[in-house]
Amino acid sequence: MNPPAADPLAAGLLERLPLLARDALTGALPEPWRWVANGLLAILAIIVVFSSLFALLTLAERKVLARVQNRPGPNRAGLPLTRFRLGGLGQPLADGIKMLTKEDIVPRGADPVLHFLAPVVLLALSLLTFAVLPYGRLLVPVELEAGVLYFFAAGAATELALFMAGWASRNKYSLLAAMRALAQLISYELPLLLAVVPVVLLAGSLSTSGIVAAQAGWDLGFLPRWFVLTPWGFASFLIFLTAALAESNRSPFDLPEAESELIAGHLTEYSGFKYALFFMAEYLGMTALAGLGVTLFLGGWRAPLPFLEFVPSYAWFGLKLLALLFVFIWIRATFPRLRIDQLTRLAWKFLVPLALLNLGTAALWALTAGWGPALQPLRWLGAVALVAGPFVLLGRGLTAGLRPRTYRFA
Amino acid sequence: MHLPVQLTWLIPALPAAAAAMIAVVPARRPGLGAGLALAALAGSLLLAVLALGGALADPAARLTHTFTWFAVGHGAIRLGWLLDPLGTLLAVMVAAVGLLIFTFSLGYLRDDPRAKQFFCFLSLFAGAMLGLLLANSLLLLFVCWELVGLASYLLIGFWFQRPAAAQAARKAFITTRIGDLGLLLGLVWLQDSTGTLLLFDGGRGVLEAEALGSLAGATTVGGLAVSTAIGLLLFCGAAGKSGQVPLHVWLPDAMEGPTPVSALIHAATMVAAGVFLVARVFPLLAADLALPHAPVHALSVVATVGAVTALFGAAVAVAQDDIKRVLAFSTVSQLGYMMLAAGTGAWTAAIFHLLTHACFKALLFLGAGSVIHATHHEQDIRRLGGLRGRLPVTGATFAVGMMALAGVPFLFSGFWSKEAILHAAHGWAISPLPFLVALAAVALTAFYMTRLLAEVFAGAPRGHGAETAHESPAVMTVPLVVLALASVGLGFLGTPWWPWLQRTLDPTFKAEAGGAGLMAVSIALVAAGILAGWARYGRHPRSDARAPDPLARSVPRLHRALAARLGCDELYAATLGRLNAALAAAANALDRSVWDGCVRLLARLGAYAGLVSRETDEEVLNGGFNAAGDGLRASGRAYARTQTGDAHGYVWMLAAGFVLLALAVLLGGAR
Amino acid sequence: MNSWPILSLVVLAPWAGAALLGLRPGLGDRASRWLGLAFSLSTAALGAVLLAGFDPARTGLQFVERHAWIRSLNVHYHLGLDGLSLVLVLLTAAVAPAAQLSGWGRAGPARVPTLLLLLLQGAALGVFLAQDFFPWFTCWELSLVPAYFLIRLWGGPGATRAAYQFVIYTIGGSAFLLAGFAALFAATGTFDFGQLAQLGRDGALAERLGPWGVRAAFAGVLLGLAVKVPLWPFHTWLPPAYAAAPTGTVMLLTGVLSKMGMYGFLRLLWPLFPAQLHAAAPALLALAVAGIVLGAWAALRQEDLRRMLAYSSINHLGYCLAALFAVAAAAGGERPAEEAAAAALAGLVLQLFNHGVTAAALFLGAGILEARAGGRSGLGDFGGLRATAPAFAAFAGVAFFASLGLPGLSGFVGEFLIFRGLFGLHPAAAVLALPGLLATAQFLLTAWRRVFHGPVQGAAAGFAPLTAAERSALVLLTVLMILPGVAPGLLTSLTHPLVTAWAGHLPR
């Protein structure tokens, strides 16, 4: 297995840099207070890092989308009060200022408490999920035995916030959209969880750092033992990615808040700061899911090649996270939006059965772990067949007999 | 160049493999089958000669090669091959005679569509027979023993569509099997007593001093030495195979098979296997001779049975009308002779006679076959006659064979071998009876052979077949000539002045002088027999097929009895056959009536019990249950009234019940 | 070795085939037959695997699978295999496909009989492999169900009565068996054969059950097994059942199911009740010898080929029983007795295999005759068949002579070893059994003469040539009749250490 990551002195200086910084700040405090201060510091660090990441992400999204669509994207706002445009780097700041200064409207007859609570709960819960992600060899904010479960428990609560927003707005569009969003979230929560279960099964652990530890080592001396590089892991990763897109209401699953669907869904009656909170929570949720994906499938903070291990682990995590986020944006730029029936059909008739079968494949993989080198090709072939066969068959069933829909009432 | 003993298996394997190959050769290529059979047997002959050379190089050394067949218990069942003069000499004889008879069969069965099968079975026989002779294990010997029996069965029943042939085949198999069961029991006993069935095994074999001593030392039922009992059981098998009285009945019937079969199997080789067995296990049979108080010696039994058989066969042969039957009874008689010799201790003489007899009896049978072939399957000597001119080669060679069998002095082999036997019988100390019987048989043999020759070849043809006969093709006559030469020449291997054969077989053999007087007596008896036969049959040959036999005119009752083979078959049918049928019927009846009746009775009892139980159920038990059911229904109706359908009501009841229960527990717990 | 539950596979593969057939009611005859054949061959394939992995030097169980099944009853799903089981599994592997092939020529729907045959095969395999009474008995009884239906629905004339008699009689026997084991369980609390055998060897069984209890349990088990084998005089169900059952069924009945009883004797009765069997063995030996002799004599009187062969089965299994009882009656401790016992037991195992193959071949031949004679199988209905059907006659001849104990074919070695052992242990029994051998030859050759020899008559005229299915089944069985006759070591080596160990553990 991997060397004990808990020993800070065993790691390099770069690796220990965040801890050194922390100790420099809190080292002088007496013990219980130091613990509290460390915790607060970690929370603060997460909030700061990921809030700024959110800010950059909005910009990056716009820029990438624009580049994909062959236009420049925001490039005017730069360093405030100066002439440095920095390629539009100041845009997030400008947006933030705009959001904060907009009027906060609460519809008449709305439930003011819930109307206020909804974005707060959402943001709070989104931030909570970050607590269990292992950002580096030594950077695990909270080491939980059931970390993955915690992540999903916290994630599940976002649905509640969505409902609160829809209901509290006292707007039938909001309510209907919230219900629809809930249906979508619940539908996709299933494949999301089922895609994670094989990883838990193979890693034998529910803790995020344990899962990263299970992906240690190299095959043939250079191939990392990431789960994504196994047949079942690859399938799981794809399912996870799809479901994660849907969970974070991203295109092509952005029906709940797409303008062309139900006005703007549960966000219809929100404006100003509350809207900004929603926005931020959504991006944070996406980032958290991407982080989980990195942890579960892409080896977490591990380097992709043995000779690259000198780069600090948190850098690898960050790189992978950014890459995954880029993929999210890329997908948004590429795929058209799904119709609601296609959406549910995809979840229930394709992803869920596929994930269940994939669970079987993973079980087979675990059972055949003892096979010698001679039997490895057989193991691979079998697993690939078990993954690819259902994919092809289910995919055929998904698209079979699909004709352009005729609208009876339109 | 000698055959290594490890390769002995090739000798029997060649014909056996040929048999297997012929079995799968297409039926439309009969020539191929025959060619295979001949080639294989020729190969065996060559190898046997090589083996003989090796065995003769040092007659005292026994070349053995044993191997494990399979393991049982702490030991194993082991088989092996043995190359000694006895076995190899006979193997050469079997292969040589067999080769001649195979050749003869080419002509004899030229028109038979099933010639392929014939050669298949013949090859099977040859393989098994050679294996029998060369086996160093009584078990392997027994295996081959049974296989030659199978081949005999198949060949006797070769024309299976003739009911008589089918019947005769079955009879042969079952009769010999009676003897074989004794042999099997003997083997089992031997295995149990000595732990091995190997003949020679470096001091541990059953024919070696250690085993013989222990076998002769132990006694069993009736005060018999174990070796005597086992020897007698083994002799049962030998008697069955060699057609000794009382198991001789199958041999004359076996003449239903094709004549080459009769020549090869039922004259020259297989029937002699019994004699060979006796010679083979002679040390075992002779082991009790040293015992002072043995109630009976095994060899005495052998000698007695042989004597009885010799006389019986010769007597019955006198009155047979079928050319092959005459020869068959002659075979029985000669086999008795050999047994007699072995029983009196001169097993080398027995083997000597076996060899010469194989030649001239094969010659006689083939001659008879030639006659039958020439006369379109006419076997009845009353309808033959006058064939001397029509079948010159056959006639001449048949005459040679006849003289050899009759023991015409000096020139013919039969004379010398018979002399050796007479000599041994004369010297037997226990009883003079075998000697006297042998002398009688000598005269009778000369008589009936003269009769046969005269009836078939002299005079004028008495039937259509004989009239139209013409000589057989060369493929049939050449073997006759070869055999005739052998019938003459073989005798000089064992003359009293130069007993090469006896010495080779038994290095301890000592020629005894003083046989001249005996020889004169036997020559006189032979002359008397021939003259009597000539007087009866040759001088005035029968003119008509329906004319009665001269003997029947003079001694009709004796003739009738002899022609009916002294009623042996009828006697067996009336006693053993009926007993067997009765036991079978009893066993069947026991099944059908007694045991099946028991089962039916039980079944009826069961049915009755069921009836009683059903009545009880309906009258007694059901009444009670009906009452109980009614009561339950009523109480159910009453209880149903409390079902208001109000969920809250139920919850209330639940809560009340819970409170009551809790109170009960608490208060009860307090007490 | 691998951890595949190969014994479970052996048992379940035929059942899987049966399930497959059962779930596809619309399956055509052709497909059903091929499917049935394929699944019946599974035993051969798996048997080859077993053979490859089998270590003959070990006398204990191999490939053991043991899982708790019904905890409250201490029942285990316990499969295991020793040389004896392996031989019987191989026997089943040989007979079952032949039995399947035998039904290919029959008109009418093929699916259900094929299915039932597969069920039967699986049940028999279960009996041979189970090492716990519960699964063992389940399979034991389960084998009756398909057999009943096969006889009842596809049997010849008199099938209804024969089927009832067969089932009622054997269930009656099984009831005693069950009662015996219930007593054992009550006394010991275990169903495991190994543990029970240990208790039986120590004499603890007799202690716990009491002198009369153990005798009663012994009698019950004995009765149940005696009916199945059958031991004379509990054999009367057999001739009608064998005469009425369809060919494939009777092949399995005689080839495999009768071996179940013998297997029970070796696996249950002898190890569990050595002392009781020792005491009862002389009487039982007399019964076995009576079966040998009277069975053969009764066969001599039969006018129906099948009934004759049925009695021949009684006769041949009598040898096995005689060998066992002689061994059980013997006292061990001395080398000659041990050797004799080893020979008898080795012969017994060989005879089990050989009789299975030979009897199956004989009944297959009878079935082929019947199919061409419109259901007649009387000895008088034929004649001169060798002229019109030489190939068939050759195959039948091999079977007849193998049954008769001709050296070079399979029957001889077993009989020789049995007689060798029997004589060493109980000479009188050997001598008394000899007439059985003679009568066997007599009735077989008589039947042979009446059916195959003589002028062509009856149904022999216009005898249709063998079909490919019949030919393959006959070839398969013929090879298996010749091979063990020439090289008995192939089979004895599988059981040799086991048998030697058995013979070495005789009570002194």
Place this chain on the structure above:
Amino acid sequence: MIALAAIALGTLAAAAVALALRDLIHSALLLIASWVGIAAFYLWAGAEFIAFAQVLIYVGAISMVVLFAVLLTRPPTAPATPVRSGRTVPGFLAGGAVLGLLAGAVLSSPLPAGMGAAPAFGVRELGLKLLGPHAGALLATGALLTVALLGAVVLAAGRGKEDAP
């Protein structure tokens, strides 16, 4: 103890208010809050897995079902006058009686005092228990959930004709 008291008070208060409120949605949301409180209790007691499972199941799943049910069964118009059933007082009496009984029993029973160390029963141990001795029960529960799911779908869907537009 303080943490426990806070959790308990919060939970109980949320539950009590939830059951007293007229507005079903508020009731439901408050009940969810009380479930979260219970999860907090589990966390406090050291049953981490159970706590997260509680949140996942109650807050993530059951609450959704409850809210859906509330929305689907809301009367077209809110009842003008609250229906006062005559059960309020007896209900509270019964509840109080049960509470008293239970509290009395708890307080009067000799229970082990003191707080032991947090037991070493983590996710791995739980998994081993569930898939070891309780594997059968786990399977049965899975079957139960599947059947319940299907049953719920069938019950809620009703006959297709009725729901067709």
Place this chain on the structure above:
Amino acid sequence: MSPLQACLLFSSALFSLGLIAVLVRSNAILVLLGVELMLNAANLNFIAFWRYGPAPAEGHGVVFVVFALAVAAAEAAVGLALVIALHRHQRNVRLGDARRLHG
């Protein structure tokens, strides 16, 4: 008061609240929620007894709660489906009105 007693009192109170809801409220959904509360109270007891019981390492309480949670989920799903069915039949969800099965 030992921690265990505190926990048990907490769960008793929760149970009583659930019971009162079940007894008093006429809305079927609230009745169901009351039942859920009672179930949760029972779970609380399990955890408490596991935590302070004699053999925490055995984890019986935790295992039991896992199953109870699963069963509660099933109960909620079926119960609320029943409520919806009830609503379809009688256009309200008052329990008192649902007495069609009155025997």
